[in-house]
Amino acid sequence: MRPLLRRESVLPGFSLSLGVTSAFLGLLVLLPLAALAVKAASLGPAAFWATVTDARALAAYRLSFGASLAAAALNGLFGLLVAWVLVRYPFPGKRLVDALVDLPFALPTAVAGITLTTLYGPNGWIGRHLEPLGLKVAFTELGITVALTFIGLPFVVRTLQPVIEEMGTDAEEAAASLGAGRVQALWRVVLPTLLPAWLTGVTLALSRALGEYGSVVFIAGNMPMQTEIAPLLIMTRLEQYDYAGATAIALVMLFASLLLLLAIGTLQAWSVRRSLGEAAS
Amino acid sequence: MSIEVRDIHKRFGNHQALAGVSLKVETGSLVALLGPSGSGKTSLLRIIAGLERPDAGQVLFAGEDATRQDARHRRVGFVFQHYALFRHMNVFENVAFGLRVRGRATRPSEQDIQGRVRELLELVQLGWMADRYPSQLSGGQRQRVALARALAVEPRVLLLDEPFGALDARVRRQLRAWLRGLHDKIGLTSVFVTHDQEEALSLAHRVAVLNDGRIEQEGTPDDIARRPATPFVADFLQAEPVAICHAAQ
Amino acid sequence: MSAIVAARRAQPLTRAALSASEDSRPVRLALTAAALGFLGLFLFLPLVAVFTEALSKGGEAWVAAVSEPEARAALWLTLKVAALSVPLVTVFGVAAAWLIARFDFRGRRLLLALIDLPFAVSPVIAGLVFVLLFGRQGLFGPALAEHGVKVIFAVPGIVLATLFVTLPFVARELIPLLEAEGRDEEEAARTLGASGFQMFWRVTLPNIRFGLLYGVILANARAMGEFGAVSVVSGHIRGLTNTLPLHVEILYNEYRFQAAFAVASLLAFLAIGTLVAKALLERRIGGSR
Numbered sequence: 001m002r003p004l005l006r007r008e009s010v011l012p013g014f015s016l017s018l019g020v021t022s023a024f025l026g027l028l029v030l031l032p033l034a035a036l037a038v039k040a041a042s043l044g045p046a047a048f049w050a051t052v053t054d055a056r057a058l059a060a061y062r063l064s065f066g067a068s069l070a071a072a073a074l075n076g077l078f079g080l081l082v083a084w085v086l087v088r089y090p091f092p093g094k095r096l097v098d099a100l101v102d103l104p105f106a107l108p109t110a111v112a113g114i115t116l117t118t119l120y121g122p123n124g125w126i127g128r129h130l131e132p133l134g135l136k137v138a139f140t141e142l143g144i145t146v147a148l149t150f151i152g153l154p155f156v157v158r159t160l161q162p163v164i165e166e167m168g169t170d171a172e173e174a175a176a177s178l179g180a181g182r183v184q185a186l187w188r189v190v191l192p193t194l195l196p197a198w199l200t201g202v203t204l205a206l207s208r209a210l211g212e213y214g215s216v217v218f219i220a221g222n223m224p225m226q227t228e229i230a231p232l233l234i235m236t237r238l239e240q241y242d243y244a245g246a247t248a249i250a251l252v253m254l255f256a257s258l259l260l261l262l263a264i265g266t267l268q269a270w271s272v273r274r275s276l277g278e279a280a281s
Numbered sequence: 282m283s284i285e286v287r288d289i290h291k292r293f294g295n296h297q298a299l300a301g302v303s304l305k306v307e308t309g310s311l312v313a314l315l316g317p318s319g320s321g322k323t324s325l326l327r328i329i330a331g332l333e334r335p336d337a338g339q340v341l342f343a344g345e346d347a348t349r350q351d352a353r354h355r356r357v358g359f360v361f362q363h364y365a366l367f368r369h370m371n372v373f374e375n376v377a378f379g380l381r382v383r384g385r386a387t388r389p390s391e392q393d394i395q396g397r398v399r400e401l402l403e404l405v406q407l408g409w410m411a412d413r414y415p416s417q418l419s420g421g422q423r424q425r426v427a428l429a430r431a432l433a434v435e436p437r438v439l440l441l442d443e444p445f446g447a448l449d450a451r452v453r454r455q456l457r458a459w460l461r462g463l464h465d466k467i468g469l470t471s472v473f474v475t476h477d478q479e480e481a482l483s484l485a486h487r488v489a490v491l492n493d494g495r496i497e498q499e500g501t502p503d504d505i506a507r508r509p510a511t512p513f514v515a516d517f518l519q520a521e522p523v524a525i526c527h528a529a530q
Numbered sequence: 531m532s533a534i535v536a537a538r539r540a541q542p543l544t545r546a547a548l549s550a551s552e553d554s555r556p557v558r559l560a561l562t563a564a565a566l567g568f569l570g571l572f573l574f575l576p577l578v579a580v581f582t583e584a585l586s587k588g589g590e591a592w593v594a595a596v597s598e599p600e601a602r603a604a605l606w607l608t609l610k611v612a613a614l615s616v617p618l619v620t621v622f623g624v625a626a627a628w629l630i631a632r633f634d635f636r637g638r639r640l641l642l643a644l645i646d647l648p649f650a651v652s653p654v655i656a657g658l659v660f661v662l663l664f665g666r667q668g669l670f671g672p673a674l675a676e677h678g679v680k681v682i683f684a685v686p687g688i689v690l691a692t693l694f695v696t697l698p699f700v701a702r703e704l705i706p707l708l709e710a711e712g713r714d715e716e717e718a719a720r721t722l723g724a725s726g727f728q729m730f731w732r733v734t735l736p737n738i739r740f741g742l743l744y745g746v747i748l749a750n751a752r753a754m755g756e757f758g759a760v761s762v763v764s765g766h767i768r769g770l771t772n773t774l775p776l777h778v779e780i781l782y783n784e785y786r787f788q789a790a791f792a793v794a795s796l797l798a799f800l801a802i803g804t805l806v807a808k809a810l811l812e813r814r815i816g817g818s819r
């Protein structure tokens with residue numbers, strides 16, 4: 001049986017690192033999240049249920065999940081394209097483009113938010129050309145989806161890239177040698193190989209999009225029942241000093257995040273198993 | 282200095298890696314731990330070095346109990362199977378490491394460190410490589426740097442885990458003869474691990490054959506080769522020459 | 531092998547031979563163009579737009595916007611918050627990575643999940659939890675008020691929220707790195723007589739230094755750029771609890787667009803610096819493996 005805490009090791013620092021780690025996690029993560037639970041409990045079940053299911057909250061979840069799913073799907077498509085091109089095709093300036101992919105990670109969300117709003121606004125560089133086509137982006141669900149796509153793109157690209165690199169071209173060549181056409185080879189060999197990583201990336205993007213605030217509030221329009229995302233509703237409740245209401249909605253969103261985290265863990269395990277299995281064969 | 286282990290037990294999870302191993306190593310002798318993969322050779326060596334704690338049993342240096350002693354105080358020279366050279370230090374600094382980390386009271390002067398390291402590098406015939414980094418060395422050279430590094434702290438015993446395991450056959454033979462010469466010269470009590478019986482029989486004063494966490498037989502190379510005590514030892518010694526013959530044909 | 535080479539040679543050179551895993555030139559060009567077009571429109575254009583808008587009224591207006599007292603105070607606070615939180619996150623990251631990568635103990639997987647958790651939590655919730663703890667109606671709010679300590683709507687709250695959102699960065703970088711490097715060198719240092727501190731300082735740290743730096747840079751970028759979590763706890767008191775991102779928001783909501791983008795361009799510089807450092811460090815980390 002494993003000893004309760006440490007496996008004997010000559011390497012020093014077990015107690016010290018355990019102490020530091022637990023102190024940080026306890027004070028910064030567990031205690032605050034416990035406060036969330038305590039506050040929600042103080043509401044009582046009936047009031048809690050009423051708060052998390054009122055029409056405005058439901059509209060906010062619907063929007064948040066809908067836009068996040070749409071953005072994740074877009075990222076699934078374009079992220080795959082970008083990762084494939086970055087790994088497989090040579091073109092000038094590749095390293096620069098590759099570095100640029102991380103921009104949404106590095107650019108503060110507020111900056112992304114005001115910039116996207118300006119670009120897609122009625123007078124913006126892009127919005128100007130879409131308006132005559134009857135496409136309103138800023139201050140609509142479409143704008144929210146654009147911001148969430150921006151924020152989620154690196155997740156898909158960065159999880160796919162190493163897998164495409166590692167995959168090499170052997171399997172495709174084998175498929176071709178067995179008489180498969182190029183499209184068949186891609187559809188039957190390449191895509192299934194990439195599936196676990198692709199799903200992981202899309203789920204990561206989805207998880208990020210669900211909680212995203214900074215890049216969305218500017219472009220969202222923030223009309224209750226129409227363009228108000230769930231994180232903004234939490235914010236609004238807080239500003240009205242309705243702490244219990246904010247907490248209840250936060251708990252719903254946190255629960256969704258945890259489910260996604262669990263899904264990501266499972267997907268990653270699948271991904272690792274898949275690549276180990278391939279290395280062994 | 283003599284080494285003795287008494288009735289060592291060690292489990293990893295639910296696998297019994299060592300099941301009651303006792304062994305005496307006389308001062309100045311060179312002993313081989315021989316056995317198939319997974320038989321517990323490395324585990325035993327690491328327990329002697331203090332890199333692993335036994336679940337039960339004792340380790341004695343010169344008759345004194347060292348079982349609870351920290352690895353850093355055992356003054357054991359350990360040569361790792363994959364050398365474990367410090368990647369970010371050049372050869373000189375690797376060898377000097379053990380001297381530089383001593384407390385102020387026992388640390389030699391910079392001049393003495395320089396002298397001592399140069400001397401050791403000469404001993405392992407790498408004096409001209411002091412400024413190179415481990416990644417710029419061949420396997421055999423890394424092996425000798427690892428040895429010089431272990432010797433720098435004037436260890437009381439020397440432990441080597443498959444010292445020639447990662448080398449090609451020719452370098453292996455050269456280094457083997459050289460190690461024997463070195464041992465004859467400095468006379469340091471040494472234990473080395475190998476799963477190559479020829480290596481064990483030709484190099485060591487005494488050989489201990491391990492199987493499945495137990496010592497099957499311990500004796501001179503002659504004893505082991507001529508008078509195998511158990512069917513396992515006989516089998517193990519038989520198996521390989523045949524394989525070698527096949528390979529040679 | 532030589533048979534394959536011979537077969538390749540035998541193909542007439544005029545027929546541009548496609549290997550089975552290569553796409554035809556038009557497909558390649560079309561996909562590359564689509565990818566680059568998408569990235570140009572989605573990533574590059576916004577970056578250009580930040581600077582164009584920032585300079586839309588000329589260099590002087592830019593200088594004026596970033597040097598007005600409130601902007602300077604915001605910059606100062608942002609630097610202060612990063613200077614307080616990044617070292618703490620670094621200490622946590624090194625300790626957590628050492629613990630996870632070097633020891634096996636019950637609860638290890640749970641701990642690993644907890645380390646990752648802040649990544650999954652919405653920034654707004656990250657701010658909210660500290661309001662619930664330390665706000666006026668919070669669990670510890672009354673006790674703190676009695677002693678005259680202000681956490682929410684003050685700098686300590688901003689630091690706490692920043693710590694929460696940046697907590698995983700350094701640990702996440704170091705754990706795979708330490709696991710890949712193995713423990714041989716550290717054990718060697720121990721048998722050579724090194725103390726725990728000497729081993730860490732002379733062997734472990736030099737081996738992970740680029741990964742550590744990388745994690746610190748990412749944590750710093752997030753610390754300086756965090757908006758949602760900080761927005762909840764800051765109270766937006768001008769000149770006092772306004773960080774750069776919050777200042778951008780205020781300017782923007784006052785329709786002072788050029789000034790907002792001028793301040794935003796400072797943050798965009800930070801992002802570009804981070805990307806450059808990342809690209810450079812990634813090669814170093816890859817090279818040392």
Ligand SMILES: Nc1ncnc2c1ncn2[C@@H]1O[C@H](COP(=O)(O)OP(=O)(O)OP(=O)(O)O)[C@@H](O)[C@H]1O
Nearest residue numbers: 293294296298317318319320321322323324325476
């Ligand atoms: N840290 C560990 N955790 C779990 N099991 C271990 C550990 N170290 C060793 N073992 C197990 O203990 C047994 C003995 O291992 P050991 O390394 O001592 O064998 P060995 O004789 O050195 O083999 P080899 O010739 O392959 O190096 C093996 O079955 C191994 O899987």
Ligand SMILES: [Mg+2]
Nearest residue numbers: 322323324442
């Ligand atoms: Mg071994």
